[in-house]
Amino acid sequence: MSRSARLVRSVAVLVALALPAALTACGSDRPGGVGGAGVGDPYFPQAGNGGYDVRHYVLDLAYDPVTSRLSGTARVTARATRPLTAFNLDLRGMEVEEVRVGSAAAPFHREGQELTVRPQDRLDQGDTFEVTVRYAGRPETVTDPDGSQEGWLRTADGALALGQPTGSMAWFPGNHHPSDKASYDITVTVPKGLTAVSNGELRSERTTGGRTTFAWHTAEPMASHVATLGIGRYDVTRSTTGNGLPVYVAADPTQAAASRRVLDRLPEVMAWAAATFGPYPFSSTGAVVERPDDSGYALETQNRPVFPGAPDTGLLVHEIAHQWFGNSVTPRTWRDLWLSEGFATYAEWLWTEDEGGATAEQTFKALYSHGEDRYKDLWSFPPAQQPSAAHLSGDPVYQRGAMVIHQIRRAVGDDAFHDLVRGWTAAHRHGNAGTGDFTAYVEEQAPGKDFDAIWADWLYGEGRPDRL
Structure with missing residues (x-):
């Protein structure tokens, strides 16, 4: 998701946040078999x-x-x-x-x-x-x-x-x-x-x-x-990607012309995402473009993300990445939302890097040095422990979430990171996963690496970490 009406878009101890017992046992002790x-x-x-x-x-x-x-x-x-x-x-x-x-x-x-x-x-x-x-x-x-x-x-x-x-x-x-x-x-x-x-x-x-x-x-x-x-x-356009995947785009007539340049890149974005994250998990793709005032934010609705007016390329990349992170691998609880938004935000960093713009490392360092100038709440809470439901779309969920992903890349190296990401989307394809599942998976895939500082400082830590 990108709550563009409220967010400026862009870019201590390990707590295993597995599914709460209430999620699996709720109602199990109720008399009379009531769910x-x-x-x-x-x-x-x-x-x-x-x-x-x-x-x-x-x-x-x-x-x-x-x-x-x-x-x-x-x-x-x-x-x-x-x-x-x-x-x-x-x-x-x-x-x-x-x-x-x-x-x-x-x-x-x-x-x-x-x-x-x-x-x-x-x-x-x-x-x-x-x-x-x-x-x-x-x-x-x-x-x-x-x-x-x-x-x-x-x-x-x-x-x-x-x-x-x-x-x-x-x-x-x-x-x-x-x-x-x-x-x-x-x-x-x-x-x-x-x-x-x-x-x-x-x-x-x-x-x-x-x-x-x-x-x-x-x-x-x-x-x-x-x-x-x-x-x-709607102005409806039907086509296929290079590998034959059906594409269905519906744009409000007032937004169709302005959307065309970016949405024409949809097959390119899809091919890049599949090479980066693994095989596309669904049987069609596309987009819905509404008027800017109809929703005020973009949302990664499955197969066909919704945009409030013509999107830019970064927003398209973000919502397409969500088809892997959020729609196929779905958060186990709403507290795990950083896994979706952090990866989708990091996808924007990767796309910019692969397009010859700022590297993900440069984006990461810029955020660390003066990110609060653009994201005033950047260090207000850790991405995996939002204070309440009102903070689910907060800057830390998106930007600090992406910073956690980048720290993992730094720790394991580019090739291992690429394999880790593709393995994660394959292991939980069409399923649910929580923060504890993810941290355990990362540690299993990189034996001998110590991630405790990343989890403690970046994932669960309060405030701006003392060091990069």
């Missing part, structure tokens, strides 16, 4: 739900921009990870009209963001089940702890759905935590003349009776916070 309401995330403890693992979402949606009304049917296929007499889905706002588990109607209860469902028959551990939710209403715009907006954003000609960190629960029910990834089929019906853009590949587009239905399919696992939906008038 946990929330998975105990350090910053969003009510996000996600215990007791099941989602495998696939089927969303059938219809939206009317005139009334701002969304109606939907969500079919969620999941596997019970413990015996369940009830389970929760996250859904913020909206009116639930009916819930079914399998073919049977199921009683449900609403409280805050929790939709509690009681199936007629108990689900045993290992059972695969399908829950269907019919709902409708005016989706909410969510204000994050840092003041940015997500969820359902109304635009001049439609809407834009963005989910990081919790906004996706504003437009569909699900298990809304990064630790539960699934495949998706999203079908959206809109008035004729508008386009609905989502993740993955467009399977079909058909117009009947003044309305057009778009069907999108995402086969690879996706966290709900990088699911997206754009509805409006």
